[in-house]
Amino acid sequence: MLQEKICLVTGSARGIGRATAIEMARQGAGAVAISDINEEGARETVELVKAEGADAEMFPCDMTEPTQVKDLIEATVQRFGGLDVLHNNAGVHESDFTTDLSVETLPEEIFDRIYRINLKGPWLAMKYAAPHLRRSTRGPSIVNAGSTGGVIGYPSMNAYGATKAGLIQLTRCVAVDLAPDVRVNAYTPASVDTPMVQKFTEAAQSAEQRHAIESSMVATHLIPRLGRPEEVAKLVCYLASDDAAWITGTVFGIDGGCLAWRGSNE
Numbered sequence: 001m002l003q004e005k006i007c008l009v010t011g012s013a014r015g016i017g018r019a020t021a022i023e024m025a026r027q028g029a030g031a032v033a034i035s036d037i038n039e040e041g042a043r044e045t046v047e048l049v050k051a052e053g054a055d056a057e058m059f060p061c062d063m064t065e066p067t068q069v070k071d072l073i074e075a076t077v078q079r080f081g082g083l084d085v086l087h088n089n090a091g092v093h094e095s096d097f098t099t100d101l102s103v104e105t106l107p108e109e110i111f112d113r114i115y116r117i118n119l120k121g122p123w124l125a126m127k128y129a130a131p132h133l134r135r136s137t138r139g140p141s142i143v144n145a146g147s148t149g150g151v152i153g154y155p156s157m158n159a160y161g162a163t164k165a166g167l168i169q170l171t172r173c174v175a176v177d178l179a180p181d182v183r184v185n186a187y188t189p190a191s192v193d194t195p196m197v198q199k200f201t202e203a204a205q206s207a208e209q210r211h212a213i214e215s216s217m218v219a220t221h222l223i224p225r226l227g228r229p230e231e232v233a234k235l236v237c238y239l240a241s242d243d244a245a246w247i248t249g250t251v252f253g254i255d256g257g258c259l260a261w262r263g264s265n266e
């Protein structure tokens with residue numbers, strides 16, 4: 001349980017970020033700051049969080065903009081009176097911007113954009129949140145969204161994979177810097193049923209193609225289905241809770257068994 005903690009979730013207009021913000025409220029968070037570049041979606045999340053009994057407010061922020069990230073942290077602290085939990089959830093994949101996905105064709109500016117959202121953005125957020133988290137008396141922690149793509153190689157995600165691997169290592173390094181005051185952990189989902197993944201099946205031209213795409217996405221999962229955003233949200237809340245008080249600098253798998261085996265069920 002989150003016992004009145006003040007939480008901030010980046011990229012919470014939809015997907016795992018939204019599910020986590022809602023779960024935080026269900027688990028007793030006092031307030032949840034909702035942040036995204038998608039203001040409309042973020043506003044909807046605010047209402048969903050309030051319906052679960054926590055205070056909430058939207059703070060628009062483009063994670064590629066250092067001043068906006070700094071302002072996001074300061075505005076959250078000012079509005080709610082402190083910060084106890086930072087969930088670095090905002091993240092993007094090559095396919096959000098282009099179909100030229102291999103290392104030979106990916107445009108350099110897309111690589112830079114992915115780096116700024118997936119790795120530098122979380123670094124900035126941790127940098128500016130750290131002094132506030134250190135002052136927290138409610139078991140402060142940071143939870144970072146890694147990916148199995150940051151652990152093993154996949155086709156067509158060289159920028160995504162590299163930045164997620166970087167975030168995993170950044171998690172360990174920041175855990176060392178902030179110990180013992182602030183715990184810092186990451187988790188690594190395989191394919192989870194969110195808009196980031198749904199866009200692949202939605203692009204299918206036929207039922208057969210859709211089935212083939214769905215099968216390929218779960219082929220490496222020992223539990224042969226997509227993960228659910230709510231399942232990831234529960235892990236984030238556990239890591240942010242005092243039940244995880246002796247856990248820091250770790251990387252939790254949440255991948256249906258993918259990394260245990262990484263075989264093919266086809």
Ligand SMILES: NC(=O)c1ccc[n+]([C@@H]2O[C@H](COP(=O)([O-])OP(=O)(O)OC[C@H]3O[C@@H](n4cnc5c(N)ncnc54)[C@H](O)[C@@H]3O)[C@@H](O)[C@H]2O)c1
Nearest residue numbers: 011013015016037062063090091145147189191192194196
């Ligand atoms: N869905 C999966 O299969 C999966 C697997 C492993 C890891 N992850 C990670 O989990 C996190 C959430 O993924 P999701 O599936 O919910 O994705 P999603 O695409 O559904 O949501 C991502 C959110 O980030 C926001 N965002 C994008 N660019 C931003 C920016 N510049 N500044 C602020 N916000 C921005 C989007 O508007 C969106 O609301 C990501 O870091 C992703 O890499 C997802």
